[in-house]
Amino acid sequence: MTEPIVAMKNITKEFSGVTVLKDVNFHIYEGKIMALIGENGAGKSTLMKILTGVYTRTSGEVLLSGKPVNFQSISDSQEQGIAIIHQELNLVGDLSIGENIFLGREPVSAAGNINWKRLYREAEQWLEKLGLHENPRTLVRDISVGKQQLVEIAKALSLDAKVIIMDEPTGALTVSETEKLFEVIRDLRAQGRSIVYISHRLNEIFEICDDVTVLRDGRFIGEKPVTELDEDAIIEMMVGRKLEDQYPRVHCEMGDTALEVKGLTNRFVQGASFRVRRGEIVGIAGLMGAGRTELARTIYGIYKADQGEILVEGAPVKIHCPTDALKQGIAYVSEDRKANGIILGMSVRENISLASLKRFCGKMGNLHHRQEEETAREYIKGMSIKTSGSRQLLKYLSGGNQQKVSLAKNLNVEPRVLILDEPTRGVDVGAKKEIYELINQFKQKGMSILMISSEIPEILGMSDRVLVMHEGKIAGELSMEEASQESIMSLAVGKGVEK
Amino acid sequence: MTTPSINKKSLLEFIKKNKPLVVLLILVVVMSIMNDRFLTPGNLLTILRQSSVNAVIATGMTFAILIGGIDLSVGSVMAICGAIAATMINSGIDVWLTVLAVLVLGLGIGAANGILISKGRLQPFIATLGTMTLIRGITLVYTQGKPISTTGAEPEITKAFAFIGKGYILGIPVPIYIMIFVFVAAYYVLMHTRTGRYVYSLGSNEEATIYSGIKVDRIKVFVYGASGTLAALAGIIMTARLGSAQATTGEGYELDAIAAVVLGGTSMAGGVGTIFGTAVGALIIGILSSALNLLRVPSYYQNVAKGVVILIAVLLDRQQKASR
Numbered sequence: 001m002t003e004p005i006v007a008m009k010n011i012t013k014e015f016s017g018v019t020v021l022k023d024v025n026f027h028i029y030e031g032k033i034m035a036l037i038g039e040n041g042a043g044k045s046t047l048m049k050i051l052t053g054v055y056t057r058t059s060g061e062v063l064l065s066g067k068p069v070n071f072q073s074i075s076d077s078q079e080q081g082i083a084i085i086h087q088e089l090n091l092v093g094d095l096s097i098g099e100n101i102f103l104g105r106e107p108v109s110a111a112g113n114i115n116w117k118r119l120y121r122e123a124e125q126w127l128e129k130l131g132l133h134e135n136p137r138t139l140v141r142d143i144s145v146g147k148q149q150l151v152e153i154a155k156a157l158s159l160d161a162k163v164i165i166m167d168e169p170t171g172a173l174t175v176s177e178t179e180k181l182f183e184v185i186r187d188l189r190a191q192g193r194s195i196v197y198i199s200h201r202l203n204e205i206f207e208i209c210d211d212v213t214v215l216r217d218g219r220f221i222g223e224k225p226v227t228e229l230d231e232d233a234i235i236e237m238m239v240g241r242k243l244e245d246q247y248p249r250v251h252c253e254m255g256d257t258a259l260e261v262k263g264l265t266n267r268f269v270q271g272a273s274f275r276v277r278r279g280e281i282v283g284i285a286g287l288m289g290a291g292r293t294e295l296a297r298t299i300y301g302i303y304k305a306d307q308g309e310i311l312v313e314g315a316p317v318k319i320h321c322p323t324d325a326l327k328q329g330i331a332y333v334s335e336d337r338k339a340n341g342i343i344l345g346m347s348v349r350e351n352i353s354l355a356s357l358k359r360f361c362g363k364m365g366n367l368h369h370r371q372e373e374e375t376a377r378e379y380i381k382g383m384s385i386k387t388s389g390s391r392q393l394l395k396y397l398s399g400g401n402q403q404k405v406s407l408a409k410n411l412n413v414e415p416r417v418l419i420l421d422e423p424t425r426g427v428d429v430g431a432k433k434e435i436y437e438l439i440n441q442f443k444q445k446g447m448s449i450l451m452i453s454s455e456i457p458e459i460l461g462m463s464d465r466v467l468v469m470h471e472g473k474i475a476g477e478l479s480m481e482e483a484s485q486e487s488i489m490s491l492a493v494g495k496g497v498e499k
Numbered sequence: 500m501t502t503p504s505i506n507k508k509s510l511l512e513f514i515k516k517n518k519p520l521v522v523l524l525i526l527v528v529v530m531s532i533m534n535d536r537f538l539t540p541g542n543l544l545t546i547l548r549q550s551s552v553n554a555v556i557a558t559g560m561t562f563a564i565l566i567g568g569i570d571l572s573v574g575s576v577m578a579i580c581g582a583i584a585a586t587m588i589n590s591g592i593d594v595w596l597t598v599l600a601v602l603v604l605g606l607g608i609g610a611a612n613g614i615l616i617s618k619g620r621l622q623p624f625i626a627t628l629g630t631m632t633l634i635r636g637i638t639l640v641y642t643q644g645k646p647i648s649t650t651g652a653e654p655e656i657t658k659a660f661a662f663i664g665k666g667y668i669l670g671i672p673v674p675i676y677i678m679i680f681v682f683v684a685a686y687y688v689l690m691h692t693r694t695g696r697y698v699y700s701l702g703s704n705e706e707a708t709i710y711s712g713i714k715v716d717r718i719k720v721f722v723y724g725a726s727g728t729l730a731a732l733a734g735i736i737m738t739a740r741l742g743s744a745q746a747t748t749g750e751g752y753e754l755d756a757i758a759a760v761v762l763g764g765t766s767m768a769g770g771v772g773t774i775f776g777t778a779v780g781a782l783i784i785g786i787l788s789s790a791l792n793l794l795r796v797p798s799y800y801q802n803v804a805k806g807v808v809i810l811i812a813v814l815l816d817r818q819q820k821a822s823r
Contacts, residue, residue: 302710322711
């Protein structure tokens, strides 16, 4: 193999005595796309933070074109041609595309004021190279996330980055935006630039990457050309064991209708009607922006309903806020964990009890700490939440374990209806199956489950019935006999299916 | 033997976790060396008594800052409550009734702040800046800029009222008891009640708190109500001690209270902080003022010194948090 442009050798990193990376080797080759994969908490971001100078390594060596380097900050690594594009984009929404590209490096005239003409001319050239047809004077918050991603890439290119690190770049992109991004990435490779591609989506790895490096529990597992691997082999490397049967379907007796929605309408959804029975999982499929999350949040009382009715166990209920929804036994596990599902700065225990704190209180509102602790421990054990204890802050848990806490929080209100919005988003393969098993347990206990998911295999593997949404409407309902990748997609894009 | 090294390590950990306390201890040690009158029971009690007003306000401020807000109106609330208390005492109204009425007034003003912030969707800074100016104005109109003495009433009532600010129980000034009571009550609310838990969760992540079915507007009204009530209590202590109410009472006190909260390690972003920290912060400020007097630092220079100490203490704390 050719000499790598970046070589990280025997990298070890400790945080106050805890080893998070141990003897990790990582190479980036010129004009190649290297995939960096591993479960959440495997150490991918830490490794990239060491490469870009955000963290200092405890031991090990970083070589750039064969020479040892010691980056102290992100600007150090940028100067040497390494750019990173974070999962949560680092753009300023209220500045224009052009201003964002040149933020901190605005071209100035002799007098020292910003040369706007040159800034926007150059910005336009970069956008053109990426095939992004937007006026560089447009504010960043007015363009889609997919386009924002391209703006970040334009910024990296304008820095003349030889190495571009992309952390989960397709997480929020639509199918066509993803394709566009892949084209851009292939172009960059053709120009001789090197890419590090971090993703949970294995199909993407096979589509565009040349080589794969796998980390597990902070250790280096292996580096191989993509051509020598298949999906199962990668999963095995990631989780250290074989994964059989991703979707453990269970069958159970269905009961009466627990939740019924009749003609629910507001600015996001139009005339949504459906029912969910006890012990049933109803999947909601659809493309981004089809109104699935909005439908769920309207039922949960976040958004106001202009028309329509919600019935719980046959009786019409009024829901104006989440407090009302919870009182009716409707719980909602958010798709955006960090924004509104859990509280990162609070402990596992405090998160689990948050929505049901009344139950741990005396008449005067005084907390029963012991009871709270016991409940937290039960969930930690029952759901195998990996944490150093019930007092550990949630920000130190991996995505999968945070998701389990989010589930635990909503379970502890003992809901009749559980709405799961992308229950496995940002969760690694190993934890995914655990979460599916938990969902099946809820089903067996007679809970009614509404499961929104963008992953069609997940919908097919878990649901008893599928609703497909398109542009705010329920475009169709499919039984499990009718449901397939094709029939769901066809409804999702608004074509309809012939039954 | 490994024990000494472990002790050393845990001591270091303790210092890292309790920076404000360490700053306080250093201040005490330095002062006791520089002036042998400093470490006398009399002087220490004086410092505690002088800190009590700021400590009581700072406790309310801790709640406001914990939910990611701020309460600038506390100084003005002190002034109006002091003035009303003085008027009531002068009209011969019972001391307990006066105290109760004035606390309710403070609660009302605070709750109004909370409603402006929650229902009116105003920034806490702006809302309380508005009420701060408004209430200061009302106080000036009400008092016509003149002090209201509390000595005009029946001697018995005057005396009973003065006891709140000047009295002693078992040789310890009454304001110190009030301060300790406030600390303990606030600690209990924050650590051992549902409302306290919601205060932290609201400050950490408002959206997630709403999604958990908690009515955050109520929490905000409670928090600003508590801050107003405690400001009223501080106004009572102050008026009782001085024997008169001034329209300018409490000007700038909001800043000392904020300084105490921040010195105590509470994050201005909300969600992180303790009452113990605030108590330490209030003591640091109290000791500093007393120390500068004992060392005969001219009053113009005192603010310079105070500002420097506050900045150093906060910087130390920041460094610690950023070093991860």
